[in-house]
Amino acid sequence: MDAAPTPPAAPAAPMMAPPQLADGSELVLRVMPLPADANANGDIFGGWIMAQVDLAGAVLPARIAKGRLATVAVNQFLFKQPVSVGDLLSFYARVTRIGNTSVSVHVQVYAERNPADLQVVKVTEADLTYVAIDDQGRPRALPK
Numbered sequence: 357m358d359a360a361p362t363p364p365a366a367p368a369a370p371m372m373a374p375p376q377l378a379d380g381s382e383l384v385l386r387v388m389p390l391p392a393d394a395n396a397n398g399d400i401f402g403g404w405i406m407a408q409v410d411l412a413g414a415v416l417p418a419r420i421a422k423g424r425l426a427t428v429a430v431n432q433f434l435f436k437q438p439v440s441v442g443d444l445l446s447f448y449a450r451v452t453r454i455g456n457t458s459v460s461v462h463v464q465v466y467a468e469r470n471p472a473d474l475q476v477v478k479v480t481e482a483d484l485t486y487v488a489i490d491d492q493g494r495p496r497a498l499p500k
């Protein structure tokens with residue numbers, strides 16, 4: 357008598373971009389770029405990625421500032437890998453400095469691509485600084 361067929365091995369859990377990174381960075385935004393955000397080769401414009409990083413980077417400073425904010429500086433910006441139409445981007449942020457009026461953050465962006473054989477790739481890293489501002493647009497002390 358033939359041995360019972362061995363059941364196929366359970367598929368490995370897909371390696372999806374997690375809600376938190378090992379360094380404590382938290383997921384602050386997920387977005388998928390559209391064809392309108394790409395050039396003729398299907399690569400996403402760097403300016404579109406920078407705009408999303410600016411939005412994502414403001415999430416944690418806004419919680420600390422509890423009011424109006426302005427981006428004062430993009431201290432570093434690194435495009436490590438191209439982003440393509442169809443990539444699902446996850447933006448992670450952690451606060452790196454809290455000053456008198458300003459909050460600095462480190463933002464990391466990961467792309468989930470190729471759903472049939474899922475890959476998660478770091479595509480961008482940046483450091484930004486936001487300033488709490490008052491009604492006149494002047495720097496204001498962060499609330500204690």
Ligand SMILES: CC(C)(COP(=O)(O)OP(=O)(O)OC[C@H]1O[C@@H](n2cnc3c(N)ncnc32)[C@H](O)[C@@H]1OP(=O)(O)O)[C@@H](O)C(=O)NCCC(=O)NCCS
Nearest residue numbers: 425426427428429431455456457458485487489493494495
């Ligand atoms: C943001 C703004 C109000 C700051 O005013 P300012 O008089 O230049 O500010 P200051 O020199 O007093 O610096 C304010 C804070 O920013 C920090 N800062 C200023 N330049 C910085 C830089 N290049 N990198 C990191 N932090 C910086 C300062 O260290 C200070 O932080 P602290 O109080 O925590 O120590 C003003 O520059 C501004 O309105 N800029 C335009 C903002 C804007 O339009 N952003 C784009 C759209 S949101």
